[in-house]
Amino acid sequence: MTSQLDVVDSWSTLAFHPIPVLYAACSGLIAIALLLKYCHARSCSVRYPPGPTPHPLFGHTFQIPKQHTWRYLEGLGKRYGPIVRLSLAGDNLLVLNDPEDAEELLGRRSHNYSSRKSLIYAGKYQSSEKRLVLLPYGPRLRTQRAAFYQMLQPQVVGSYETIQELESIRLLHDMLTRPHEMELNTKRFAAGNVFHLSYGRHLAHNDEDLKSVLGVLDGFIRDCYPGAHLVDIFPMLDRLPDFLSPWRIAALRKHDMEMKASLRSRVETGDESDCFAARLWQDNHMNHLDTESLAYIAGSAFEAGTDTTAATIMWFVMAMILYPDTLKKAQAEIDAVVGSEGKTIPGFSHFRDLPYTTCLTKEVFRWMPAAPGGFPHFSDKDDTYKGYRVDAKTMVIPNIWAMQHNEHQFPDPLVFNPDRFMKDNDVPIGPDSLTEGHYGFGFGRRICPGRHLGAKTVWIGIVRLIWGFNFLAETHPHGINPECCTSGITCKPERFPHRIQPRSQVHATSISDAWKFSSVTWQA
Numbered sequence: 445m446t447s448q449l450d451v452v453d454s455w456s457t458l459a460f461h462p463i464p465v466l467y468a469a470c471s472g473l474i475a476i477a478l479l480l481k482y483c484h485a486r487s488c489s490v491r492y493p494p495g496p497t498p499h500p501l502f503g504h505t506f507q508i509p510k511q512h513t514w515r516y517l518e519g520l521g522k523r524y525g526p527i528v529r530l531s532l533a534g535d536n537l538l539v540l541n542d543p544e545d546a547e548e549l550l551g552r553r554s555h556n557y558s559s560r561k562s563l564i565y566a567g568k569y570q571s572s573e574k575r576l577v578l579l580p581y582g583p584r585l586r587t588q589r590a591a592f593y594q595m596l597q598p599q600v601v602g603s604y605e606t607i608q609e610l611e612s613i614r615l616l617h618d619m620l621t622r623p624h625e626m627e628l629n630t631k632r633f634a635a636g637n638v639f640h641l642s643y644g645r646h647l648a649h650n651d652e653d654l655k656s657v658l659g660v661l662d663g664f665i666r667d668c669y670p671g672a673h674l675v676d677i678f679p680m681l682d683r684l685p686d687f688l689s690p691w692r693i694a695a696l697r698k699h700d701m702e703m704k705a706s707l708r709s710r711v712e713t714g715d716e717s718d719c720f721a722a723r724l725w726q727d728n729h730m731n732h733l734d735t736e737s738l739a740y741i742a743g744s745a746f747e748a749g750t751d752t753t754a755a756t757i758m759w760f761v762m763a764m765i766l767y768p769d770t771l772k773k774a775q776a777e778i779d780a781v782v783g784s785e786g787k788t789i790p791g792f793s794h795f796r797d798l799p800y801t802t803c804l805t806k807e808v809f810r811w812m813p814a815a816p817g818g819f820p821h822f823s824d825k826d827d828t829y830k831g832y833r834v835d836a837k838t839m840v841i842p843n844i845w846a847m848q849h850n851e852h853q854f855p856d857p858l859v860f861n862p863d864r865f866m867k868d869n870d871v872p873i874g875p876d877s878l879t880e881g882h883y884g885f886g887f888g889r890r891i892c893p894g895r896h897l898g899a900k901t902v903w904i905g906i907v908r909l910i911w912g913f914n915f916l917a918e919t920h921p922h923g924i925n926p927e928c929c930t931s932g933i934t935c936k937p938e939r940f941p942h943r944i945q946p947r948s949q950v951h952a953t954s955i956s957d958a959w960k961f962s963s964v965t966w967q968a
């Protein structure tokens with residue numbers, strides 16, 4: 445009989461015998477090899493999304509055009525399918541041309557797709573990593589967006605209507621007295637609204653405030669352009685000392701200037717004013733934001749709200765010249781509500797009586813989106829989607845242009861046709877509906893926090909312009925081409941020949957009277 449001790453002994457003898465050891469080692473190696481093979485097979489079955497063949501060194505950097513990139517990306521979508529992969533200056537890009545994919549990745553999977561690519565020049569130094577638009581996903585972004593939400597949620601936005609109506613009287617007056625400065629008039633209107641809401645006072649009449657606001661804005665947009673600063677392409681340049689990095693000193697100087705300008709506006713605003721900035725400071729016991737973050741929240745409203753709003757109104761003017769029947773139909777609708785004599789200017793109280801004009805506003809957002817290429821989101825972790833592999837740190841581009849010019853959802857997409865929103869239950873019921881049915885305000889946790897305000901600003905501007913003016917082509921309308929537009933984060937029409945005329949002398953007098961009255965109100 446074998447004792448227990450013998451069994452243990454025989455195991456140990458067996459264990460150290462060379463043949464079984466060799467056997468065990470071989471089986472281990474075979475298992476590892478099989479595992480590797482399995483992993484490899486798996487990684488092969490999860491492939492990257494399709495796209496054009498990249499250059500071995502530069503990827504697609506020199507294939508992607510800088511002008512009207514969204515149209516090129518739309519073309520890739522038609523060729524390779526709605527999800528396209530590219531690489532640009534060392535970054536992985538995932539282009540989404542279909543809203544369903546954007547809603548899944550940027551919406552339902554937003555925990556992974558809500559960051560922004562970090563920018564050393566504009567983000568780290570110029571903004572001290574506190575500028576909302578550039579913040580990566582995390583606690584700081586959540587706090588800043590919560591503060592924004594407190595100020596810009598639909599219920600609160602209702603209380604800004606008086607300011608929006610006042611500022612739109614200025615727009616009417618500017619179009620009456622300076623019809624050739626359409627672009628500047630729309631920018632003054634857009635910036636004026638956000639300035640008034642943020643700091644409780646209107647832009648100076650001599651355009652000094654406007655020029656400084658637009659100057660900061662243009663500079664910041666340029667600083668964020670891909671490739672604008674070498675350090676954002678080669679981050680190791682950030683390790684160089686200050687005396688070899690003049691760009692760093694320049695970025696820090698811009699930061700100082702921005703802080704000083706914001707502080708000046710804050711001092712001029714005062715605590716008692718009922719405006720965005722004053723409320724932010726008053727409610728800060730809830731948000732616990734430092735002074736720089738507070739300054740950037742108010743500043744972000746300008747950066748993101750001025751160009752987008754102005755561009756939308758410029759596209760509206762072009763649409764009215766190219767599609768005069770839609771203008772006539774909207775004028776008839778407005779006249780039926782406020783009278784055709786030109787004595788009563790329509791306002792927010794008429795919203796529910798103006799479904800066609802409201803659909804016309806939505807169609808402007810769809811026809812020529814102000815941010816056609818979307819704002820890129822940035823992913824934090826590896827993911828798989830529809831059998832495709834999406835690496836961590838991929839820049840995800842929601843191509844709003846392609847989504848809003850999709851034949852299936854929007855037949856004849858290049859045609860400006862407000863009736864497409866007048867179908868059955870789609871007739872607008874409240875101001876919230878302005879942001880629905882199109883994708884012009886982005887997606888998921890980074891969706892535009894100013895959309896309710898921005899959409900209503902555009903609406904009141906459009907409704908009142910339709911009420912008061914006719915828009916005519918200086919030459920034949922065929923000379924006006926919506927494809928002639930700027931390229932960048934926002935897209936607006938290049939200068940086009942146009943004439944803006946009051947509909948009648950009574951309309952003109954009503955505008956002048958309203959302007960005199962509102963100037964008194966402003967000074968009061």
Ligand code: HEM
Nearest residue numbers: 577745748749752753814815819885886887890892894898
């Ligand atoms: C017609 C007007 C406007 C349009 C078309 C528009 C469009 C957009 C779009 C497409 C985005 C990017 C969303 C994304 O990343 O998915 C965005 C972001 C943003 N918008 Fe607007 N916007 C408008 C007006 C405004 C206004 C009036 C404000 C402020 C008062 C504003 C504040 C912002 C801010 C702060 C962001 C950045 C949000 C973030 O990064 O988390 N926008 N907007």
